[in-house]
Amino acid sequence: MRKITILATVGILVFASALGAQQRNAIQAAADALGAGKIKTLQFTGSGANFSVGQNYTPNEPWPRVPVKNYTALMNYDTGSMRVELLREMGPAMPRGGGAPFFGEQRQIQVVSGNYAWNVPVTAPNAPAGQPAAAPDAQLERMLALWATPQGFIKAAMMNNATTRNAGGGTEASFTVGGKYKMTGTINAQGQVQKVTTWINHPIVGDMPVETTYTAYKDFGGVMFPSHIVQTQDGYPSLDLTISAVTVNPEANITVPDNVRTFNPPAVTVESKKMADGVYYLTGGTHHSLAVEMRDHIVVVDVPNNEARASAVLAKAKELIPNKPIRYVVTSHHHWDHLGGIRTAMDEGATIVTHQSNKAFLERVAKTPHTIVPDRLASSKKAVKIQTVADKGVLTDGNRTIELHLLKGYEHTGDMLVVYLPKEKLLGEPDAFTPPPQAGTPLVRTAVPYAKALYDNIQRLKLDVQTIVPFHGNRTSDVAELSKAATTSSSN
Ligand SMILES: [Zn+2]
Missing domain, CATH: 3.60.15.10 (Ribonuclease Z/Hydroxyacylglutathione hydrolase-like)
Incomplete structure (x- = not known):
């Protein structure tokens, strides 16, 4: 009787480890399908909309939508850096809800590299090279955005010893970035990353879910990449992009400007x-x-x-x-x-x-x-x-x-x-x-x-x-x- 129990237990262990290997293989299969191993840098371009998070007309409505004529993200996975440039456009009226009023075209450049996050001023020609991002957690948020991209997610899953489990015909992989930020994503049978969820700190809504969904994968000149990206924050869309072009291994030397490197945030003062x-x-x-x-x-x-x-x-x-x-x-x-x-x-x-x-x-x-x-x-x-x-x-x-x-x-x-x-x-x-x-x-x-x-x-x-x-x-x-x-x- 005792012998049979042991045998049965061993049988379950063998089965479980075979399943584990199969799921780990799902990450390797995704790495192969998405070319993650040979991609050091990546650029994608698209258009669509971004949304003014936290600025809805009432607390139960979606975030106000701002058209984005051009969205270009340049990523260097080896150096952990990312540069995002948005060209937004506003007609004669702001959408219902908040957000800083502007008219016509507005360019925004947001950068992260290692421990630094900054915005590049684009209106003043003689402005310093970078302005440290106002939000203290911007560096982590932007770094999470880099690792939430399909290829980035697979690389991060491998680097951070992701745990995996079967989920709805595919595989769910979970790991923690920086000892603090949980990331979880689903990979389908074709090795495509379908959805990545992470949580960032927000002073009002706390551990806020940021969920990015990737659909309509296409072959962009030799690399599989989603042609539609939708991100939500606190449940409402924050970004909606249709991707038009993807470049593999472009030059991506993103250096931290001196004034960002030496920046000391001023103390909070109330006058x-x-x-x-x-x-x-x-x-x-x-x-x-x-x-x-x-x-x-x-x-x-x-x-x-x-x-x-x-x-x-x-x-x-x-x-x-x-x-x-x-x-x-x-x-x-x-x-x-x-x-x-x-x-x-x-x-x-x-x-x-x-x-x-x-x-x-x-x-x-x-x-x-x-x-x-x-x-x-x-x-x-x-x-x-x-x-x-x-x-x-x-x-x-x-x-x-x-x-x-x-x-x-x-x-x-x-x-x-x-x-x-x-x-x-x-x-x-x-x-x-x-x-x-x-x-x-x-x-x-x-x-x-x-x-x-x-x-x-x-x-x-x-x-x-x-x-x-x-x-x-x-x-x-x-x-x-x-x-x-x-x-x-x-x-x-
Ligand atoms: Zn307001």
């Missing part, structure tokens, strides 16, 4: 300007906030970017208004650049004040796993408190009043709450109107409808505004300038 008694304009970064003193607490409007910025904003508010807790954090709208510190505000114990259309999304945000880069809320696990606003909300202590008004007819976002302080005649607003650095400079034409919507709403609501406090830009403004900006546009 403040007193706008009225107990009302502070918090600037010093790309996105601004407001702190308002109430009788026994503080109200903060917008905690942008990420936890580092949000922590600094909340600390500054408490420094300017000592011995009072931050009881409310108003979020102007759900776009990710303005919402990046929302989990920090939740951890602070503040009640989040938001438009009602964001409630379900913020409840999800409070619970998203943050295992790649744990944040304050991931350890405190505080329960979220949300207070919703419909068309109008009021926060008051009996003396000071803060009104929140939903902008109507505003295509940038469906949930924009502007902040109005009737006594102080102040209006705080992000994105609708950013006064140009030089007064009198017309707005880019695609930004004019947003300024007009703000102007129309101020008239509709009969708000008596003396000072406009924008959450972008380098100065405050007024309704006269807004009115002019809403009716004139530049030729570009």
